Amino acid sequence: MSELKKAKTDPTDVFWGTAEDTRFGMLGLKGKDQHLQPMTHFVDRDTNSLWFMTSRDTDLAKAAGEGWQTKMSGDGTEAWFILVSKGQDVQICCKGRLHYSDEMEKHKELWNPVAGAWFDGPEDPKLAVYRLELEEAAIWASTDSSFVFAWEIAKAHAKDEDPDVGTHTVINF
Structure with missing residues (x-):
């Protein structure tokens, strides 16, 4: 089944499939005067969350806060x-609440050799781990076939109607 058809029938599956197949996205904070930043994410379907590791020295970590700042509120x-799928036929904008995590077990679970290029281990004091507790996601899916796209455009002109080349839906977690 194409991602376009699946996005119409099971958008939640398209979301998780895209999140698992795509290793990078752009993360930003609402109300902060800074650009979104490229981040690697880790999928946690069980808690409807995405996890991130970054340095405490980044603008993102400084703006998000940590420890008591997020736990008290x-x-x-x-x-x-x-997120944008590898085939660029699925685009997702998700939002939620970003929480600082000091759970060492989670740091160890997420630890990998790539993180080891920046940090001295899961206990490195420079390491900041955050969980994005997902609330909703907007999903746009389009055909990845240039033939189908051309056919739909031609058909739309002939019938004076909108082409069926994509779909948009919002899911809640």
């Missing part, structure tokens, strides 16, 4: 994460 910081 319980709300976290409202954040946006943008």
Whole structure:
């Protein structure tokens, strides 16, 4: 089944499939005067979350806060994460609450050799780990076939109607 058809029938599956197949996205904080930043994410379907590792020295970490700043409010910081599938036929904008995590077990679970290029281990004091607790995601899916796209455009002109080359839906977690 194409991603376009699946996005119409099972958008939640398209979201998780895209998140698992795509290693990078752009993360930003609502109300902060800074650009979204490229980040690698780790999928956690069980908690409807995405996890991130970064340095405490980044603008993102400084703006998001950590420790008592996020735990006392319980709300976290409202954040946006943008994903584009490898085939560029699925685009996702998800939002939720970004929470700082000091759970060492989670740091160890997420640890990998790539993180080891920047940090001295999961206990490195420079390492900041965040969980994006997902609230909703907007999904746009389009055909990845140039033939189908051309056919739909030609058909739309002939019938004076909009072409069926994509879909948009919003899911809640």
